[in-house]
Amino acid sequence: MPKVPESRRIGRIAVNEVRGLLERHGHIVQEIDGVNDHGEDLHVTFVRSGQRTEDSVVMQVKGGVSTRTRRGHRVPVGDHGDNWRDGSLPVLCVVHDCERGGLFWANATRQLRRARALRKTAKSIVVSRESVLNDASLDTFVQDMRHYLAREREGVGRWADMADIEFAPDDIVKPFENEHFEPMVFWQRKGEPFATLLHHDLDWQPVPIQEDMLRFGPLFPAIGDVILNDAEAHWLSACFKASAWWRRPDPA
DSSP: OOOOOHHHHHHHHHHHHHHHHHHHTTOEEEEOOGGGOSSOOEEEEEEETTEEEEEEEEEEEEESSTTBOSSEEEEEOTTOHHHHHHSSSOEEEEEEEGGGTEEEEEEHHHHHHHHHHTTOOOSEEEEETTOEESTTTHHHHHHHHHHHHHHHHTTOHHHHHHHTOOOOTTOEEEEEEOTTOOEEEEEEOTTOSSEEEEEGGGTTOOEEEOGGGEEOOSSOOEETTEEOOHHHHHHHHHHHHHTGGGGSOOOO
């Protein structure tokens, strides 16, 4: 009689644990069959108050101790990196480790985008022991992922991932690409007297900027110590003018 590999049993337990948790809370879970499994196991659509939402993610599920590290788990990226980073839906890695308390998760898309921003190649996705997925944490998890997906639809989620920051719902976020296809982002929080520049050439490290720091010559435009070209400088000037009202402090 053919022997069923132990890895299959462990994998099925893991998938069933994730599926059971999500379906217990009313979310829609579609399992991707093995023939079409190219690094994703589950397609999940979130449900709110009994109504299907527009928000979906895919999940890669791992079980057992093979991914275990001292501080959590690492899920190998393999040849899935481009798809997990640039696919149409965010990819989450979920690990089932019953000896450590159950399910743990990480946003693979976000980690891979951050690695690219730092000009690195991520070979594995880090899953922290603090990122627990259970009945108590699921509502917060869903709320956070729906906010993440809303920023994706607005076209700014990628930049938050690359800079490893979070944009608030009422932040002004304006991306720009120069003629060399190098992106940069103008970010203004409500009531703050300064904006923040996120720049490809600065490894996406946030740089506080103010309008009076912007200069146009005589050799080249710049804002503070950041050298710009003409198009970038004029774009920043327009961003400052258009967002001046959002820097005004709230009336007492």
